[in-house]
Amino acid sequence: MKLRKVSAAAATALVLALTATACGGGDNNDDNGSDSGSGGGKKIKIGIKYDQPGLGLKEPDGTFSGFDVDVATYVAKELGYEPDQIDFVETKSADRENALARGDVKFIAATYSINDERAKKVDFAGPYLLAHQDLLVKADSDIAKGTDLNGKKLCSVTGSTSAQNVKDTIAPKAQLRTNSGYSECVAALQSGAVDALTTDDSILAGYAAQEQYKGKFKLAGLKLSNENYGIGVKKGDTATVDKINAALEKMVSDGSWEKAVKENFGPAGYQNEPAPKIGDIVK
Known part of the structure; x- marks a missing residue:
C-alpha cells in the first residue's frame, strides 16, 4: 500500500514537470532571435527597409535584395541562422527605436546612421558603411x-x-x-x-x-554630412553588439563586404568609402 502511494506521487510530479516543459516551449523558440543566437530550428527577425533599391528592397516575388540585406544575412549566419531562418521585417525610419524597444526585431540594418541622440535609446554595432x-x-x-x-x-x-x-x-x-x-x-x-x-x-x-x-x-555630388551606418540593437544588449561587431570584421576581412558593395552599388557608379573600422565614427 505504501509503495503505491509513493508511485502515485512520483507520477504526479512527472506529469507536472512535463506540463511545465510544454508550457515553456515557446520561450525557447523566441522568433525575434532573443536567445543566444544558436540558430537550430528557430527564426530571427531583422529590421530592414523595403523600399530602398540597392540597400533594402522587397522584390515583386517576395525576395529581398540590397547591401543592408547582404550585411544582415551575413551577420545572421555568424549568429547561427541560415537564410531560411531569417524573417525580414519592414522597419520605417520613424519606428526604428520603438521596434527595438518592443522587441519586434533582434537587430536593425536599415541605413541607420549613428548619432548621439539615437545612441541614448539604442546600442549600435559598427559602423559598416560611411x-x-x-x-x-x-x-x-x-x-x-x-x-x-x-x-x-x-x-x-x-x-x-x-x-x-x-x-x-x-x-x-x-x-x-x-x-x-x-x-x-x-x-x-x-x-x-x-x-x-x-x-x-x-x-x-x-x-x-x-x-x-x-x-x-x-x-548633385555634394558631401553635406557624414553618415555612419550602424546596426541597431536593443539598449543594453552588449552581448549581441559584440557578436555583430565580430561578424562585421570577418565580413570585411574575407572579402564579402567589398563583393556586396560592388554588386549593389556598382551599376550606379557609386564611389564608396573604404570599409570603416568598428567604432570609428567619422564626424
Missing part, C-alpha cells in the same frame, strides 16, 4: 550646391535627419516636405511636386540606377 548626405535632382536641374535649395521644395522621409540638417545649416528658406518612404519622394521629384530629394548618397544612387529612372535624375 555614406554622405547628398541631393537627387532632375537631370536638367540647375541646383548645384546646398544654398540653391533656398525657396525650393525639398523632400525627405519622416524620422530622417537629412532634410532638417539642410534647413538648419545650409538652406534655411527651403520648403520641407516629408513622406513615409523614399519611393514617394522620388515620385514627387519625377512629377515636379518637389525640386530635390535629400538623403544619403548610397540611397539616392540606388534609385538613380533603377531602369525606369536612368537618365532622368542625377546626384
Whole structure:
C-alpha cells in the first residue's frame, strides 16, 4: 500500500514537470532571435527597409535584395541562422527605436546612421558603411550646391535627419516636405511636386540606377554630412553588439563586404568609402 502511494506521487510530479516543459516551449523558440543566437530550428527577425533599391528592397516575388540585406544575412549566419531562418521585417525610419524597444526585431540594418541622440535609446554595432548626405535632382536641374535649395521644395522621409540638417545649416528658406518612404519622394521629384530629394548618397544612387529612372535624375555630388551606418540593437544588449561587431570584421576581412558593395552599388557608379573600422565614427 505504501509503495503505491509513493508511485502515485512520483507520477504526479512527472506529469507536472512535463506540463511545465510544454508550457515553456515557446520561450525557447523566441522568433525575434532573443536567445543566444544558436540558430537550430528557430527564426530571427531583422529590421530592414523595403523600399530602398540597392540597400533594402522587397522584390515583386517576395525576395529581398540590397547591401543592408547582404550585411544582415551575413551577420545572421555568424549568429547561427541560415537564410531560411531569417524573417525580414519592414522597419520605417520613424519606428526604428520603438521596434527595438518592443522587441519586434533582434537587430536593425536599415541605413541607420549613428548619432548621439539615437545612441541614448539604442546600442549600435559598427559602423559598416560611411555614406554622405547628398541631393537627387532632375537631370536638367540647375541646383548645384546646398544654398540653391533656398525657396525650393525639398523632400525627405519622416524620422530622417537629412532634410532638417539642410534647413538648419545650409538652406534655411527651403520648403520641407516629408513622406513615409523614399519611393514617394522620388515620385514627387519625377512629377515636379518637389525640386530635390535629400538623403544619403548610397540611397539616392540606388534609385538613380533603377531602369525606369536612368537618365532622368542625377546626384548633385555634394558631401553635406557624414553618415555612419550602424546596426541597431536593443539598449543594453552588449552581448549581441559584440557578436555583430565580430561578424562585421570577418565580413570585411574575407572579402564579402567589398563583393556586396560592388554588386549593389556598382551599376550606379557609386564611389564608396573604404570599409570603416568598428567604432570609428567619422564626424
